Structure formats: C-alpha cells, structure tokens
Amino acid sequence: MRFYVAVTDADWFNYLSTSGPHDEVNFWQPSAGRQFRSLSPGEPFLFKLHSPKNFIVGGGFFLRFTILPESFAWDAFGTKNGAATEQEMRVRIARYRKVSPSPVEDYEIGCILLQSPFFLREDDWVPASDWKPNIVQGRSYDTTDGHDMWLWQQVEDRLRSDAVALPAGGVGHEEPGRIGSLQLVWPRLGQGSFRVVVTDAYKRRCAFTNSPVLDVLDAAHIRPYTMDGPHEVKNGILLRRDVHTLFDRGYITVTPDHRIEVSHLIQERFKNGHEYYSQHGNRIALPEDPSMWPSKNFLIWHNENVYLS
16 A cells, blocks of 8 residues: 655644644645655545654545645635635745745645545654655655555554544545555545536536636536535536526536536526527537546436426
8 A cells, every 4th residue: 555745834734733623635835846646546645744853743535636726726625725814825835935925926836635634643643763854745655665564554553543533424434443445445525625626627617618717617516515415526517607606596407418408597587698598509518537527317406406497
C-alpha cells in the first residue's frame, strides 16, 4: 500500500484541528507550478509539521489534484481551506509566494482534495524519525518496505483507538477496524469536492451553453442533496447559473438520452426565452469519461418530479 507524507502549514493545521470535525479539506499549495501524482484516489495522505517538529499529526484520504483560482477554491470549500476568512487565505498565499497581497489578484493554486480528514491529539503524534531536512514538500512511502509499514501501523493504531475523532459517518470503508483497506475505496465526496469534480469532468464549460466563464458555473445536483441526492459526479451537471436556476425550478430538464428539454411555461410566464428554446432537443456536452455521465435514474427522477412539462 502506498501513502504520502506532506509538510503542512502550521496555521492550516492549527485552524482545522480545532474547528472540526470536517468531512473534507483542501490541502492547497500556494502556486500551481507543481503537479501532485503520487497517489491514487482513496490512498492515505498524511500531514507532518515543519522541521524540527518531525511528527505526523493527521491525514486524510486522497481524492484528486487540480489547479483552481483561489476565489473558486474558497467558494467551494470555505473554511475547509484552513483559514477563517478568504482574506486570511489570500494573505497566506501571498506570504508563501513572497509577494505583496493584492486585492484583485486571483492566485492560481494547487489543490489536493482530501476526504475524511483526521487530526491527532498532540500526545499521539507519530515521530517521523527518518525525515531529512532537505525535504520541503513531502515524500512517498510504500508498506512493502519494513520501516514504511511500521510507520503506517503507528498511524493505523491511533485511528483504531480513541486518539482521534473521525468525521460523523466514519470513513466509509466496508470492513470496520481494517483502516489499512481504505486505499481500495473511492472516497465519499463532500459538497466542495463534488463541485470541483463535476466542474473538471465537464472541462469547466456549461453543458448547455458551452460557456467557459468559471465564475458563473455551478455544479448542479440532478436530484437535490436535500432530497436524498448524493454528492456523486453521476448526480451532477455543470451549468451556467441562470440555467441552473431554471433546471432546479423545473423549466429545463435533461432526458435519459442526454437531450435538453425546455418547458413551454417559460414563454407563457415570462413572454420570452428564445435563448433557451434554441437549445431544445440538443444533446448536452458530456464528460469524456462515460463513467461520469449523468445517471439515467437520476435524470428520470428529475423528469418525473421536477420538470414542468
């Protein structure tokens, strides 16, 4: 089993470890110049404090890496970015970039999305005795190595004990007590991760209008979360905000064969709607990966329960 240990910002760690529990967090990097490819979804991602405090103090389960404007990351995750306010986050990014904070610069940052994060109490921090001072980002481990296996077992023992409070609902693995099996399980998405995954699946363009303006795009639930709709990419479509509103209110739907259907009630109630009617019958733009296409079952539910035919 692989896992990764990353050096964490102390402010990020201190804020999140005292403000939880959290179902997800954004472990962000102040610049977008370095891709993260060390883990697959579901594998453990652990945090270590800066030297000389060489201790593993918590972790989570890797979902994906993506590059986002800071404003989008804040809108998606809010305080789960490890800061009390967006301004505080921006100041911290500027400090690491060694630039003066700008009220208008929308910094691009690297985002490592983690599900089911956990934070160890200080008495249970795990020594990382092999950490070399020249490692400033992090390093990979593999439990086929004896020392790496020992290190993971120390973390696993703390997860099995009362050394840490896991988020409500646990971490979603199928075999209670076998934390080491978690790398085989696709992490359960939180709201922020749902928005990011759907946005990236649709290549940051509205599925109806092809608009690429990220600031006005929403990850729409087909079946609302408040009505038992899960945070799953197959229950999402990326829509421009006006289209999202019409979709939620039943003026627009998507048929099970992924075609746009526009209700006659837009014209009757608002005496207009040409922009929307011109899309009627068109196939929505779909993710390249068919496993991320909208579920027919969710679309049928929307057709039957929301759409104003």
